[in-house]
Amino acid sequence: MKLSREEVLHIALLARLGLTETEVARLGEQLSNILENFEALQQVDTEDIPPTAQSIALQNVTKDDEVTASLPPSQILANAPKKEKNFFRVRAVLE
Template identity: 40%
Template sequence: MRLTAQDIADVARLSRLELTEEEKETLAKHINRLLEHFEKLQELDTDDVEPTSHVIPVYNVFRKDEPAPSLPVEEVLANAPDVADNCFVVPRVVET
């Protein structure tokens, strides 16, 4: 499998990253080199192996459904780019 500069551009857009044409080319090369390693791994026969989603054998880690105090609203909003009426203010994303 080979990724093109266009694939890199698509992924970058999904991640809101701005890349120059040069960066796209370079990154495509780097990622393709990585993918070659995975191709090597794919030579292994894994038919009888369950897909692994997590690498540690730990399951069912729960907390009880008990509320605890939240952060004071000033701290909640401390990182907000802009604040009004106790709300985060962001540029409008959807036209209504």
């Protein structure tokens, strides 16, 4: 299992992760090596075995629809790189 340069770039795009040329080459090699090691998993017979998403028996935990106190906008916005009035300032999505 050898990841091509195109595959690495495709995954990076899905993850919205900018990579330098050096990183593309290094990650391609390292991920190929790791995935090759994980091939062994395919030998395990998992016919009729259900997947486990989490290890405890809780399911569909719901809570009452009650209004509770939340943080004031000033505190929520305190870490914002860019803000305007009570909003996060973002770049244009459609140009």
